[in-house]
Amino acid sequence: MIDIANPSARDRLTRRLGAVSVSAFALMLSGATATAQPAIAAQDLVIHAGAVIAVPGERALGPTTIVVRKDKIAQLLPGYVTVSDAPVLDLKDRTVLPGLIDTHVHFSFSPATRNWSAAIDTPEDVALLSFSNAKRTLEAGFTTVRDVGSDGYAIHALRDAINEGTVTGPRIFLSGTSLSIVGGHGDMSGLNRKTTEALFPYDYTGACTGAVECALRVREAAKYGADLIKITATGGIMSQQARGLGQHLSDEELSSIVSTAHSLGLKVAAHAHGAQGVTASVRAGVDSIEHGTYLDAETAKMMAARGTWLVPTLGLLDSHDSADTARITPAVQAKMAEARKVSGDNIRLAVRYQVNIAFGTDAGVSPHGENARQFRKMVEQGPMTPMAALRSATVDAAALLGQSDNLGTIAPGKFADMIAVAGDPYRDVTVLEKVAVVIKDGQIVARSAD
Numbered sequence: 174m175i176d177i178a179n180p181s182a183r184d185r186l187t188r189r190l191g192a193v194s195v196s197a198f199a200l201m202l203s204g205a206t207a208t209a210q211p212a213i214a215a216q217d218l219v220i221h222a223g224a225v226i227a228v229p230g231e232r233a234l235g236p237t238t239i240v241v242r243k244d245k246i247a248q249l250l251p252g253y254v255t256v257s258d259a260p261v262l263d264l265k266d267r268t269v270l271p272g273l274i275d276t277h278v279h280f281s282f283s284p285a286t287r288n289w290s291a292a293i294d295t296p297e298d299v300a301l302l303s304f305s306n307a308k309r310t311l312e313a314g315f316t317t318v319r320d321v322g323s324d325g326y327a328i329h330a331l332r333d334a335i336n337e338g339t340v341t342g343p344r345i346f347l348s349g350t351s352l353s354i355v356g357g358h359g360d361m362s363g364l365n366r367k368t369t370e371a372l373f374p375y376d377y378t379g380a381c382t383g384a385v386e387c388a389l390r391v392r393e394a395a396k397y398g399a400d401l402i403k404i405t406a407t408g409g410i411m412s413q414q415a416r417g418l419g420q421h422l423s424d425e426e427l428s429s430i431v432s433t434a435h436s437l438g439l440k441v442a443a444h445a446h447g448a449q450g451v452t453a454s455v456r457a458g459v460d461s462i463e464h465g466t467y468l469d470a471e472t473a474k475m476m477a478a479r480g481t482w483l484v485p486t487l488g489l490l491d492s493h494d495s496a497d498t499a500r501i502t503p504a505v506q507a508k509m510a511e512a513r514k515v516s517g518d519n520i521r522l523a524v525r526y527q528v529n530i531a532f533g534t535d536a537g538v539s540p541h542g543e544n545a546r547q548f549r550k551m552v553e554q555g556p557m558t559p560m561a562a563l564r565s566a567t568v569d570a571a572a573l574l575g576q577s578d579n580l581g582t583i584a585p586g587k588f589a590d591m592i593a594v595a596g597d598p599y600r601d602v603t604v605l606e607k608v609a610v611v612i613k614d615g616q617i618v619a620r621s622a623d
């Protein structure tokens with residue numbers, strides 16, 4: 174992965190973008206206060222936007238010129254400014270906003286992936302599937318994702334290829350394999366022992382027992398390129414493990430994972446459904462709770478006080494065909510029925526107690542490319558304002574990623590990741606489901622036909 178804080182890596186990134194430095198010329202802005210500083214250069218991309226939500230959570234700007242230089246936002250100027258040589262992207266009838274961020278996806282699988290796919294598919298198959306899922310996600314306006322659980326290293330290769338410019342896709346921050354207990358959600362279940370042990374040795378799946386071994390798994394993940402650590406603190410709904418949704422990793426294991434990860438500068442995302450597992454994870458100091466299905470008021474208050482994030486993944490239970498008996502086995506059915514009873518409680522409590530909420534869909538379990546459908550669910554179930562829902566997928570998601578300096582708003586110096594939509598997302602959040610233009614790293618990477 175290109176470390177954007179590393180100067181030589183940044184040079185490489187700049188060279189790759191083919192940007193050539195030429196003498197910029199000064200553009201005299203109106204009035205006596207105009208300076209000689211070059212405002213727009215011929216190589217810049219100039220965007221004329223009818224409206225701009227530069228900082229989600231704040232008021233939208235009216236007609237604005239956005240100047241993109243190489244892969245960064247250079248400046249925002251009121252009104253429409255042109256320079257004869259600079260190409261202009263006319264979005265006067267669109268609202269431009271920061272590229273969206275989904276903090277909970279799994280590119281290495283899709284709803285069509287079977288429980289036994291890992292016994293059939295090669296790593297190359299997984300890499301191509303991951304690429305295809307990444308492409309759909311980018312075209313839907315999500316210019317950054319957090320991949321929180323993709324086995325193997327296809328996803329690492331994809332992240333690096335995207336950062337190097339070999340292929341086009343969203344910016345990926347990844348955990349690699351989830352850490353879980355032996356036989357937990359994240360460890361392979363449902364195949365016979367011989368097959369399981371041949372295909373999924375524990376050091377490959379991330380299963381660990383005890384503080385020492387769990388610390389080892391964290392260090393291994395860091396060694397092989399993880400950007401964060403994902404754990405499955407409780408049982409999970411879609412795995413074939415039949416031990417319910419209660420706490421899996423012990424308090425001691427959770428503490429070891431969190432302190433080891435934090436000592437290496439990595440955040441910890443904890444998949445947690447059962448209340449006790451949610452509470453234990455928050456107490457151990459994880460950075461985000463994924464799902465939080467049985468979140469209770471006490472834990473919500475604790476999360477708000479500690480600044481722990483909730484990634485609510487509201488589409489989790491909607492996208493399954495119960496006739497799909499190969500996947501929705503009796504073990505899975507029982508867990509789905511249990512979770513349905515409290516559907517929506519997580520986000521309602523989070524809104525009520527002002528817990529930090531980051532947008533995350535669990536795409537992979539739900540279809541890739543339909544990520545934006547979660548906005549309306551957040552508005553309906555939270556209830557969140559459209560503004561708050563949009564913030565959760567931009568400013569707030571960037572904060573969870575530790576990328577507030579680079580992503581989440583349209584401001585000079587930030588990566589030029591932007592989308593354009595018809596209409597005002599502050600009035601109708603569903604306009605985000607149909608993105609007209611996607612710009613990533615200053616390049617137009619997707620554009621709808623109309």
Ligand SMILES: [Zn+2]
Pocket residue numbers: 277278279321322535538
């Ligand atoms: Zn997930």
